[in-house]
Amino acid sequence: MRSRHSILLWIFVTIIVGCSQLEKESTSPIETYSAKEIYDLGEMNLNDIRYEKAAEYFGEIERLYPYSEWAKRGLIMQAFSFHKATDYPNSRSSAQRYIEFYPAAEDAAYAQYILALSYYDQIAEVGRDQDLTLKALEELRLLIERYPDSEYGAEAKIKFDLAFDYLAAKEMEVGRYYLQKGYYTSAINRFRIVVQDFQTTHQTPEALYRLVESYLSLGLKVEAQLAGAVLASQYASTDWHNQSIILLNGNGLTPDTKGNNWLAQIYRQMIKGQWL
Numbered sequence: 001m002r003s004r005h006s007i008l009l010w011i012f013v014t015i016i017v018g019c020s021q022l023e024k025e026s027t028s029p030i031e032t033y034s035a036k037e038i039y040d041l042g043e044m045n046l047n048d049i050r051y052e053k054a055a056e057y058f059g060e061i062e063r064l065y066p067y068s069e070w071a072k073r074g075l076i077m078q079a080f081s082f083h084k085a086t087d088y089p090n091s092r093s094s095a096q097r098y099i100e101f102y103p104a105a106e107d108a109a110y111a112q113y114i115l116a117l118s119y120y121d122q123i124a125e126v127g128r129d130q131d132l133t134l135k136a137l138e139e140l141r142l143l144i145e146r147y148p149d150s151e152y153g154a155e156a157k158i159k160f161d162l163a164f165d166y167l168a169a170k171e172m173e174v175g176r177y178y179l180q181k182g183y184y185t186s187a188i189n190r191f192r193i194v195v196q197d198f199q200t201t202h203q204t205p206e207a208l209y210r211l212v213e214s215y216l217s218l219g220l221k222v223e224a225q226l227a228g229a230v231l232a233s234q235y236a237s238t239d240w241h242n243q244s245i246i247l248l249n250g251n252g253l254t255p256d257t258k259g260n261n262w263l264a265q266i267y268r269q270m271i272k273g274q275w276l
Contacts, residue, residue: 035061035070042077051085055094072098076107079114083121092118109150112143120159123166130170136163161200168198168207175210184214195230195266205231209240211263212247221253226263228255233267 030038042057058081061074075098082091091114098111119136140160144153175190191214194207208231215224228244232255235241248254257267 030060031064033064035065035068035074038064039070039074039077042074042081046077046081046084051081052087055081055085055087055090059094072102072105075101076111076114079111083114083117086121088118088122109143109147109152112139112147113152113156116140116143116156116159120163123163130167133163133167137167164198165201165203168194168201168203171198172203172207172210175207179210179214182217184217188214192262196262205235205238205240208235209244209247212244216247216251221251222256222259223261223263224248224251225253225256226259226261226267228253229257230263230267231255 033041038057038061042054042061045051045054045057055078058074058078061068062071062078065071075094079091079094079098082088082094085091095111095115095118098105099108099115102108102111116136116139119132119139122132123136137160140156140163143150143156144160147153171190171194175187175194178184178187178190188211191207191210194201194203195211198204198207208227211227212224212231215221215227225248228248231238231241231244245255257264
């Protein structure tokens with residue numbers, strides 16, 4: 001019974017303190033607050049899902065109490081609050097300032113992570129403009145290189161691979177469009193980019209199959225056989241390989257490594273480990 005009364009008393013006191021903070025927030029100039037009081041108000045607004053207001057309070061600490069430990073903590077929280085508000089430019093700016101001011105701090109890796117997320121979280125919205133994706137990859141790479149042992153390193157590697165795969169997928173999307181329209185040379189150029197520059201992504205098997213398809217459409221049998229040979233050697237378990245065999249056999253052909261074009265070089269690199 002006494003324990004229950006203690007809990008009720010704690011709740012009552014918490015409510016009173018919260019109400020007094022709100023009253024002070026609405027009536028007192030921000031300059032009258034201590035750094036901790038401003039930080040607490042920022043957290044309170046953050047918990048109430050008032051992200052922009054929270055970011056505003058965290059920013060006031062930096063203005064009123066520069067170079068303090070609370071300003072340092074407030075800056076990383078400001079970056080987080082702006083990100084929660086999907087205000088990516090301001091989130092990026094706060095995170096960048098934190099990295100510049102406190103490069104050796106414990107939260108520097110987290111600031112770099114927020115900086116990368118400010119680009120990464122917009123990838124699905126950028127359409128055919130891949131600039132943000134490239135910037136996300138750059139910032140994720142910096143996180144992996146600068147803070148390899150941080151708790152955000154593993155997550156950064158996953159997001160890096162996903163963003164890299166996304167770039168390859170966009171190349172495939174354009175390549176398939178050209179292929180459908182009968183612009184075979186333009187399609188080949190896109191599929192070639194995937195095979196040469198995005199070999200580690202999930203898009204490579206389809207890119208090789210589409211090369212088989214495109215080369216056959218142009219009557220370039222040797223090139224089609226080479227694409228089929230790379231596909232057979234590296235991705236024999238995929239359905240794209242099975243489809244390429246059907247397509248080649250339908251034209252009286254089989255995968256073959258003869259020839260000396262860019263695909264032959266890819267074959268030597270990927271299959272035989274020869275780089276010259």
